[in-house]
Amino acid sequence: MRTSRFLAALGGVIAAASLSACSLSAPRVEPVAQEAPAAESTPEATAEPGEAAGAEAPATGSPQVLRIAQVTGLSSIVVNAKGRTIYRFDDDSNDPPTTNCVEKCNETWQPVLAPNGVEVDAGLEEDLVGTVERPDGAEQLTLNGWPMYYFHEDLSLGQIAGHGTGDKWWAISPAGGRAEKTSDEPAAAKKPQVLRAAGVDGLSPDIVVNAKGRTIYRFDKDDNNPPRTTCVGKCLETWQPVLAPNGVEVEDGIDEDLVGTITRPDGSKQLTLKGWPLYYFHKDLRLGQIAGHGTGDVWFAITAGGGKAKEKSTSSGGSNNNDGGGDSY
Known part of the structure; x- marks a missing residue:
């Protein structure tokens, strides 16, 4: 699979680089649950509760990753490298890209940030990916102009608990639209x-x-x-x-x-x-x-x-x- 990297710079200039994989050895911590694989290969594999909460930005020095995944009940959606669902907000604007989710809104919806650039997997159009500057100066990723977010109650990878919230929040499709419902099957069970x-x-x-x-x-x-x-x-x-x-x-x-x-x-x-x-x-x-x-x-x-x-x-x-x-x- 072809994967491309965009490194964001001031002025919105994005340069291409190649994606490389690496493995990290674990520090000494009491035994923890086994890491779930990325959602693209195993979309319904789950991580433990709280793993993803607050994970707006990737590890220090690592680019943010966007990829396409399939989850039960929806058409194709966009997720991060670990398979966490990404959303869009109808009250935002995509022309020009504008975020209206600030302050208390961000207690529930965390912006998807890319301080070290972004890597886009094959299947996503590179030209649709951009950034918008938030009020605090952070660069939030956009897809087809729509600012992107995580939902704080998605406590397991593959969850889509935020989809349809207030009839304004939707898992985002690879084209930047709203993911469409495909079945009445329930989303992954929530865990304590x-x-x-x-x-x-x-x-x-x-x-x-x-x-x-x-x-x-x-x-x-x-x-x-x-x-x-x-x-x-x-x-x-x-x-x-x-x-x-x-x-x-x-x-x-x-x-x-x-x-x-x-x-x-x-x-x-x-x-x-x-x-x-x-x-x-x-x-x-x-x-x-x-x-x-x-x-x-x-x-x-x-x-x-x-x-x-x-x-x-x-x-x-x-x-x-x-x-x-x-x-x-």
Whole structure:
């Protein structure tokens, strides 16, 4: 299959390059679920809940990937490299390309970004792919002029939970249109969020991760008695709440009595541990990363007991330099 890479530059100039494949060795993390293959070859294979949440941009230095996939119930759609469904919004404009999903809207719909360029698989027309500058300066990918998004409740690869939302949000077709319904078969079953304890190099004691091993954090400016989140607005561009729209499953190593939820301003249910609201960090793009630990001296990987993880004395800046190895989201 022919694959092309576009590298975006200022002024909208896009240059071609070739796609190369690489494999990454995993960091030391407690056993996690096996990675699902990309949706193009196995479109209904699922990943664990929360894996994709907040994955607007690909791993550092890696281009964003767009490919065509088939999912049950819809005509061909566009997905990312891992098979996550991509959407368009009727309230946006494609001529000229304009995004109208900002601020609170982005708590539910995350822009598909391409800070390192974009690779387009065969079957997608390269000339249809472009970018639009968002109010925060980020470059959001467009297809036939339509800005593209992920849906925060697509917790398994191949899910299309956002399709038809408000009669305005649709999985996007390879031509930039709305994907069409092809059958009445249900989408993939939704799964509960999973919390587990895991050991990660550079920190002690064990910290809390999701089913795939993604690091979970707490914020000192929140409250735990009573539980209250103060991370709203622009804060959510960096820190994504750990949600549990389909319940939560607590594994050994975490006291289930410490786990609860709070209702966020947008009505979503955010998980708490010992009262502390839980978050993901948007730069943790590989399993086992702890890039958010110590940020501003107020964000910390959370321990199984709800406390702040501590850096091991033998680590050398591990909290922000854990860039090697591991599966990407």
